[in-house]
Amino acid sequence: MATDIHVLHVDDDPDLAAVTAEFLERDDRFTVETALTAAEGLECLTQAVDGVISDYDMPGMNGLEFLEAVRETYPDLPFLLFTGKGSEEVASEALTLGATDYLQKAAGTDQYELLANRVSRAVGQFRAERELERKNELLEKTQDLADVGAWEYDPQEEAAYFTDHVYEIYGVDRSHDPEPESDIRQFYHPADQATVRTAVARALEDGEPYDIEVRITAADGTEKWVRTRADPQFEDGACQRVRGTIRDITERKERERERERQNGRLDEFVTVVSHDLRNPLRTLSASLDLLETDADSLERCHRAVARMERLIDDLVRLARHGETELAPAPAHLPALARECARTTGLSDEALSVTTDATVVADEARLRHLFENLFANSIEHGSPAPDSQASESAPDRDGQPVSLTLGRLDDGFYVADDGSGIPTADRDRVFRVGYSTGEEGTGFGLNIVRQVVEAHGWEIRVTESDGGGARFDITGVEFADNSARASGSAGG
Template sequence: MDDIRVLHVDDEPDFAEVTAQFLERDGRFTVETAPGGADGLEQLTSAVDCVVSDYDMPGMNGLEFLEAVRESYPDLPFILFTGKGSEAVASEALTLGATDYLQKASGTDQYELLANRVSRAVGQFRAERELERKTELLEKTQDIADAGAWEYDPEQGEAYVTDQVYEIYEVDRDHDLSPMGDIQRFYHPEDCDTVRDAVEGALEDGEPYDIEVRVTAADGTDKWVRTRADPQFEDGACQHVRGTVRDITDRREREERLVETKQWYQTLLDGAPDAAFVADTESGEICETNRAGTQLLDRPRDEIVGLDQTALHPPEEGEAYASLFDRHVGAGGGRADSLDGHEELYVVDSAGERIPVEISSQTVEIGGQHYNQGYFRDITARKERERELKRQNERLDEFVTVVSHDLRNPLRTLSASLALIETDDEESLERCHRTVERMEQLIDDLVDLARHGETESEPEPVELAGLATACARTTGLSEGALSVTTDATIAADESQLRHLLENLFSNAVEHSSTDRQSQSAGAISDGDGVSLTVGPLDGGFYVADDGPGIPESERERVFRVGYSTSDRGTGFGLNIVKEAAETHGWDVDVTESAEGGARFEITGVEFANG
């Protein structure tokens, strides 16, 4: 037992001092003394374990002192230790709440007897106080945990339960609870055998149990409970069984919802076309994948789950991938975070082959846990297309270089030869020079288009009438064959618009000439017999001719590559018209002109002059 602190109140200081010496010699006691009741009350604190008091004292006798002590300390051990008392005094003292009564005597035995009485009183007081604390703690624990405690004595057939057990079963406190009867009444039919076997095992074999089963309370409420039991045996017989029962309905419902959530989540993963890998945000350990993931790596699921997420990638680059994940994976808090734009990413399949992938990731929360969810898309086919396109571009670049070189050489020869020609027909000669210059420009544009896809220029204001007139001079139209009835200025790439107009004009000349069959290869038509009009249109402009026109059944096909009704046509002209229009975001349609020829309508045009 721990040290016992005693307050001894006696009006005889010498006796009090001797008593203190005898008690403290035992080694268990610490004694403080007071000469009377009033002084004793001043010295009394909660640190005192026992009060020893004389009875016959001036001012305040021992019984009056006892009454005063009990007002503040109703359960503190109090021993009346007096030499002048009587049986009547002892009876009254016990009635007032004294713990014990001891008559003073001669000799030293009385001090040993006093020490035993004090020790016993304090031990019992401390035990009762500890039991109260434990009981209070148990009650609070049960209240917090929604758990009840029970005890069953099989020999007497008696059961004791706490209030929480009644509340779980939703019965009144006068209900007579018993293990076997409660099983049949409250437990789910599918769980009755489980509970009955557990109880019988505890009573007959001393087997403890801890099970989770379903009950139906008296009010019809279905619940899940966790019931535990610990049987105590002596001489081969069960003396009693103690246990607890706790309502775990909320927890089981959360677990069921979590299972449903995980099943739903797994269904989403398996339905995803891309490989998915889910890793713990703290450890980086992969805890789930989908069918596409096993197919991408050509490995079964149980070989993937449990790996560190960096193990999916080339082993020699593990640190680089770990650093990449630290910077990007999981930082979004639910926001998808693409890892595109970084160096090429790869995973390694079961054969050790590197597979290029693009990765997007986000952080998800499931059941309070955070995970990195990464989607991996196999881009092997895309990479192969990119490599093939690169090879094609390299071949095209080489081809364009050769072709442009081979075209420019004869043009330069032609240009030089024209300079040597002497003729009175200055107009025709000037037209030839303009044509050579135009062909040089076309070659430059061809090279640029082949290498860059389209010319890089911003739309600028272009006077439609002036450009149309210039195009007429380079496409074989005779003087006066073109009529421009619009003064619109449009926002356009002049080079692309020139391609559009020249091909429309050339198409009209080629298909309208009455002398086309008699011309030799390479001759330029003079455009006799065809007239063209460039006129305004709501949202654009039109180009119309008075030639033979285009049959309605052929109008959807005329813009296709290779379409031509002329033996000498390339089939590219009207396709170039369409491409030039689409480059600007314009629409082009063909219909019949007022003169029965072809009419091409270009709409969606932005006008620069309002």
């Protein structure tokens, strides 16, 4: 029931207007404001007015003209024509123009009670409709903010209803006729259709609610993840309706395929770092055994420890902040290569550097590349008795392998004079787990490839001039204008 009803009464008879106000205000719900002309009534009309009572026959502007003027600004405000002109034609025209009700003036006081009831009912309905509109607007805004649509299915009538946001999620307009099975076939991913059908069947047959996350393809081809929930309602053992929601959760899912990817990269990085730590640890272990007889071994120990500290810093930084970004900067190839050679236990005499180039690269990752290439040459330089080496590979007779770092037109190469890599294996050497050594982990050259790909470079395996392995890294940016060193294309 409506309460605190503010009524504007327009009537050119001041005595009748006063009497009407007096009778209405006997009901504590009503507050009546009086105007003696339609023009005055328009001036009094504000948002605070809950309903209008108007006479018909007034000078200047009659009741119907006043109604038309009111409807221009307040199309839904309750308007009751209260007139002594008992014409069906006037009543019909009033209702056509949008009057809420029509009441003919009569003798006696009963008419005022009837008038109060008519106004109260009209205002109550108006307020209820306005509240429903407000709630619907809030619901629509909430659904828009939450990216949620609501739906209902009536299995008895085989009729379905969608809110606007459901149509948006499916990428269709309101001409689309909702129907569970056809919607499943049209929108849901083939691998998820059985899941949806099973959930719908259990809801309709057993009254079992569901809450599932599945994939859809919208009408425009956009692939999405949605979370759809349903609550079946039963009466007398039969499902009368199923009400539910559907929400676009694509962004959340992408953040999750992203978290999984980062976790995978983290696991991969930990594997890489643990592998790389083995080389300086082995150097450190061997050098410690020689401390009493070789003073130079102490320096190698310090270098190995420093390298391990840098690797651990890389790992901690990644664990705290996720996948590390490249930090390209000028890196002097000769200095970096010689430092990495010492870290891997390669003597200064065993590494020949024929370039003075400076490249633009992430120095930490470039260290990974050199250390793993050098370690690979040291580990596989001398073939095992039953291994297959290149036909031109020399018989090393236990001699340590020698390496060369040289420049290419658009990059650099690392070549050794070891046993080489058979042609049939050159496409496989960069795979994780591939190794020809009994103690090899199969990570070293895979790490090299990762470093190359992270920089946008390319790597190719060929045979060196000495019959060993040669790795050409191309697509490299140089930070200097140094001329290509003589013999840079050789091995």
